[in-house]
Amino acid sequence: MNRTGLLIILSSPSGAGKSTLARRLMNWDASLRFSVSATTRQARPGEVHGRDYYFTDRAAFSDMVADGQMLEHAEVFGNLYGTPRAAVERAMAEGVDTLFDVDWQGGQQIRASALGPQVVSIFVLPPSLRELERRLRSRGQDDDAVIAERMRKSRDEISHWAEYDFVLINSDLDSTEAELRGIIRAERLRRERQRGLGSFVKSLMEEQV
């Protein structure tokens, strides 16, 4: 059955497993499309333009916003981040589901947009803040001040949990991945997302039996 693509919003504090889960979902279903954000921040070593981000400057970014070409955008730690609208609308029309790794600000803006009815929003909670901090420290990338700042941002992110359709507690990656798969599979079966149903039922009713 032909259908409209879902906009799957996955949010969580950093360290709760969101990136790992997003990667696993992309491996699970090759038809899922990952939404690549535009940003004004500098590319880090290893990051690829068009795969990890669309790297751009403030002037070009602001032009896109003024032009209505950003589905959502926000400033985080002094850098601009945003989701270009065109690719998302194209995926939706083609029946391709898009996965968004965005924070609560991005989630709010996408839900409030004209594309809102296609949104399935999922918030992933850590089992505890202690566990979250442990995961951040185990990366070994950041000093105490940066970790304290990330934990502050995590609490801010968690405070928005009640705006999401689904809330999962990620105590175990395999179980959480299975729950995410189940949600995506079920949401595809919602009546309003199956485009051909009306005409299928019409042809049923016109059958001569």
Next chain:
Amino acid sequence: MNRTGLLIILSSPSGAGKSTLARRLMNWDASLRFSVSATTRQARPGEVHGRDYYFTDRAAFSDMVADGQMLEHAEVFGNLYGTPRAAVERAMAEGVDTLFDVDWQGGQQIRASALGPQVVSIFVLPPSLRELERRLRSRGQDDDAVIAERMRKSRDEISHWAEYDFVLINSDLDSTEAELRGIIRAERLRRERQRGLGSFVKSLMEEQV
């Protein structure tokens, strides 16, 4: 996580596989509770009071309706059918999911009731009306006039497909059962159905890290 029980409404024209699917779901998850309707019609051979139906008379049925004890009720082929409210509310409070085998009239009334937010409604379509008629005939129970009447009722039932949250086309019982399981599993994860989330997040935020 503690949660509120779902009210799972399964509707379909007769012959589309609804009873088989309901039975399979009950076998799959022993925690599901099947909603037993009250009816004024005579018990058929083999039917057990309290398992298949609560058999009652018109006077007692009308008293329950007048008393607000019926969650929904309707007259079909001259007999009254209804869902006693108490058992459903108890199951919901205990976090037990209830499965309803009701027609569009029952579905509409349960959705419109105060329990509406806990409803997950699923409509099962046959792949074709010809197939539906074939299944009705293969039971060998009914003559042409009864089958014609059932087919008329089936068209009436199908005409209400667009009132349901999910619509499945039952071309294959195993696939349809898997879709139903997926829907139930996913709906259990909806934020508003998980009762302990608010206090879980509160305890997260109060952690000293």
